[in-house]
Amino acid sequence: MKRELLFPTPIWKFEKCGVDVNKIHDFIKLVREEDPTGRIASNDGGWQSHDFTDAVMQTNPLIDIRNAIRERAYVAADDFGFRSYSLHITNLWININGKGHYNHLHAHPGSILSGVYYVKLPPCCQGALSFIRRYEEQMMKESWGNAHNFDPWEDHNLLDYDVYPEEDLMVLFPSWLQHTVAKNTGDGERISLSFNLVAHSDFYREIYPR
Numbered sequence: 001m002k003r004e005l006l007f008p009t010p011i012w013k014f015e016k017c018g019v020d021v022n023k024i025h026d027f028i029k030l031v032r033e034e035d036p037t038g039r040i041a042s043n044d045g046g047w048q049s050h051d052f053t054d055a056v057m058q059t060n061p062l063i064d065i066r067n068a069i070r071e072r073a074y075v076a077a078d079d080f081g082f083r084s085y086s087l088h089i090t091n092l093w094i095n096i097n098g099k100g101h102y103n104h105l106h107a108h109p110g111s112i113l114s115g116v117y118y119v120k121l122p123p124c125c126q127g128a129l130s131f132i133r134r135y136e137e138q139m140m141k142e143s144w145g146n147a148h149n150f151d152p153w154e155d156h157n158l159l160d161y162d163v164y165p166e167e168d169l170m171v172l173f174p175s176w177l178q179h180t181v182a183k184n185t186g187d188g189e190r191i192s193l194s195f196n197l198v199a200h201s202d203f204y205r206e207i208y209p210r
Helices: 021-034 063-080 135-139 202-207
Strands: 012-014 085-097 102-106 113-120 129-132 160-163 170-174 179-181 190-201
Touching: 012 063, 021 063, 021 085, 021 113, 021 190, 063 085, 063 113, 063 170, 063 190, 085 102, 190 202
Parallel strands: none
Antiparallel strands: 012 170, 085 190, 102 179, 113 170, 113 190, 129 160, 129 179
């Protein structure tokens, strides 16, 4: 017997991106001081900034991480199978989650690739980024009254997949992939940057240059 795994969903992890996290951290503190309220999106507790556009990031201390995102996003998109295309960062925002704060289950509509970059973390218990399989894909396997009629730990049966944060780690994933972020139970703040990208076809760019 030969088994084929159809329609896999990739994620990409880039360790040690080499960005000056202290410079970014200083800028994040300044942004929060100027906007202490922030906004509420998927976060339960904590603080989240409003969006930074690509043009704005090119004129402030986020330019280094902006360039690091673009470089790695092209690597991921090439690996994903994109050809004759260009990428554009639509938005980036800051997340600061203190002890007990987390993010609800959500996805990122309107983009093709999304990601997170970890700036500063508590020494332990930061809370994992969990990617969640669509429940209808899994529950059909379960016999009525018995949820353990198959091995849930096989890779093709997993309901979720956890990525554990590391400072200077960037994670990229397809924007439609559902995900949640567990509570930060450590003593300190989990500080990260989240972002979205869209892809444009070079073919249509030639036909419709504007």
